[in-house]
Amino acid sequence: MTHPLPTLPLPPNRPRRVAFAGTPNDAVPALGSLAEAGFDIPVVVTGAPRRRSRRGHDTPSPVAAAAEQRGLSISHDPADLAACDADCAVVVAYGRLIGADLLSQVPMLNLHFSLLPRWRGAAPVERALLAGDEVTGVCLMALEETLDTGPVYWRHEVPISSTDTAASLRSRLSHEGAERLVTSLNDGLGTAEPQQGEPTYARKLSRADREIDWSQPATHIDRQIRVGGAWTMLNGQRFIVRGGTPLSLTHDAPPGTLQSDAVVTGHGIVRLNVVQPAGRPAAEAQAWLNGARLPSGTRFG
Template identity: 55%
Template sequence: MTDPVAPEASAPLPLPPAHPRRLVYLGTPEMAVAPLRALHAAGYEVALVVTGADKRRGRRAEPSPTPVKLAAIELGLQVSHDLADVPAVGADLGVVVAYGRIIRRPLLEVLPMVNLHFSLLPRWRGAAPVERALLAGDERTGVCVMAVEEGLDTGGVYASVDLAIRRTSTAAELGAQLTDIGSRLLVDTLAAGLGTAVPQEGEPTYAAKLGPADLHLPWERPAVELDRVVRVGGAWTTFRGKRLKVLRSRPWPADPAPGAPGELHADRAATGHGTLQLLDVQPEGKAATAFGDWANGARPAAGELLGAGVDA
């Protein structure tokens, strides 16, 4: 990811070699593991892997490494958490995949970089392109190999592949598909030669990182929109003052809503348009369960409201 502030006019950044061999890999989450493995398996010399710092996953847990760090150690690759270590390894290209930090111009002047970005640019530049495409109801998404510039995902595109978003696609499913497709695209693009990046065309949109408010279910919205939130993952409402995650659902847009938004009748909640069938839920502090099993214990009354008194 690069700086979102548009830079002032300056000298062009150096172009990457057509056929790089010695790489620096910059990535952090699970989505960045498969591309690293693909480059290593294809015979590229990965001189250094730069990833996020070890983090605690719980209050009392010991700091644990990022998924990319674990994979790099398994592959016997040198690992760093510091971008300042990049120039010293003598690489001819940097490969960025969901690294999660700003890469400044001074480093780009030393080492040209490409980025594997999980959208069809210029739509959904930024941190959460898969989730934002799903929330927006896009019919297609994709993955690009692009040049890294100073602006936020503004570089030209070397290659891209698109992918249909099905009506039941989840963010996790799309992420896995795009990671697989993108890993092959990255290796194939480097093997074929980078050539000239094609400037992006069209109106850009931006994919800000999601927060709890983005995953809250406002029952006055249509059922199909609420189902998209559920398919992103982490969707939540409240029931009797406690959070209730909705893990899996099915929209019934043609159903007449049987009352006020959020009103619960059996396993269906009224929405602003249609009803949303709740299939799997997770009560606060408890394990995930089928809605029917939850309802047997919670015993919601007919017409009881979900989301009453919510503070997102």
Template identity: 50%
Template sequence: MSDAQPLPPPPTRPTSIVYFGSPAEAVAPLEALIAAGHRVDLVVSAPDRRRSRRGSPTPTPVKAAALRLGLKVTDDLTDAATAAEDGADLGVVVAYGQILRRPLLEALPMVNLHFSLLPRWRGAAPVERALLAGDDATGVAVMGVEGGLDTGPVYAEVAVPIAPTSTAAELRTELSARGAELLIDTLGSGLTDPRPQSGTTTYATKITGDDLELRFDEAPAIELDRRVRVGGAWTTLRGERLKVWRAEIVAPSAAEIPPPGVLDADIVGTACGGLRLVEVQLAGRARQDATEFLRGLRPEPGERLGG
């Protein structure tokens, strides 16, 4: 998308909305719009997909919510352009997950509910990147949509602290709820006088498996704990992948810490401090309490996790 010509600004008080969203955290803002009396003519969500190899295709959480609310829903972006031609005057985007091209943005001005304090963590994975970076706060912003990646002006924002034990799932739930309130308040007061973003820009690239690997000899416990709290952290055990869903930091002074990667009871050593395993999942098995898992595993003295 090009920024050569400015895109039309959102209407001060929209009368008809097209909603773009897919995951669970985009449900609360949609429900809030309906509860507040806003007219949502169309919901655009990702196509149905299988959640397992043998399962049937299932709708996204937003599509399921839209059907429950009796709203028209589609996975075809051309329907959004048609809705704009038919009188919709604002698009609301919440974690939609697809690029919206300039012709649609010219036809339908949009605002985006973005889960960070802009311009920090523009992009696809702002909650996860804030956690991995050790930020002590994140937030949610109602911003205008421009041609660039999350470059638009901010109409309103609210900060949310990140506790030492906060998980990405917990933060997304809180940001969704706070964002729903912020969206309704902002639309109610009118989309006027946004402020341009200012400060140091950082980018929240998508999370990969490499980001979540627990490299015990390279990183301290505090950093590895952040990867666990993002969700999906993993290592290997006896040649199989072991996911670590919950863990606790063990300070060097709190116990005798084994060498990095070595498992001693439920504690594994790291580059600094230890990590106590709380909930794990071996490939092909269900999630399990780590104490119970290790009781059945019977680790050998000096057994290591990871490569």
């Protein structure tokens, strides 16, 4: 026997006291826009400080740093979202699931970087780019216990250009989403509508997702490169391609073969722009090629 999910509290149409939860850089524009628009932000809940490098010190999350600059109260306990007597909480890339007990205590809105129900989950921007989507967007939805299933207040479409990287696309989505978040809170949220359509899921990219298969078309490999961290093997060592240009030129050589400053693929070639050999910093591909003096015909992969 199935039991219906409990009815969750709804935010007021124009909330003014707004708690915030978020952690990475992608969430900073929303926090900044809320503060600059004059909303009362009683608490900012964010991930705990963490060490960014092996020899470094624990550093606050980007959201914590932004909140500190604005003199806002910072917490690492999500229970504080309900304890601060807010009209609602806005959640942007917080990085932790919020349980039903907390959702039942305070209305929560989630700014999500996709056109729901397409790309529910942890890596919607990377998955949209890797799939070759021509458009993505940002949604404001009511947060539910189940993953990204809540009803949607609004959707804003954003085209994906042929030169967009995951970083540039996330930046555009986060800034345009932040602007529309504030507008909707000021003008009135209206009524959220159930999601329509077949859902797809955006699981985090694995190392295997980023491995270049040179038998794939150059356009597919280009998308892997623009997502970030695309890698292959060269002389038994991992080799990262940070930037490249897909070209429709064809060669008789097998996929993965180096031809001058480009690598042959299953359809077309990828000209190398920025590369990172194992144990070395990223470098312009031509400078690296001049130093490496690899013979034409060297195989990657």
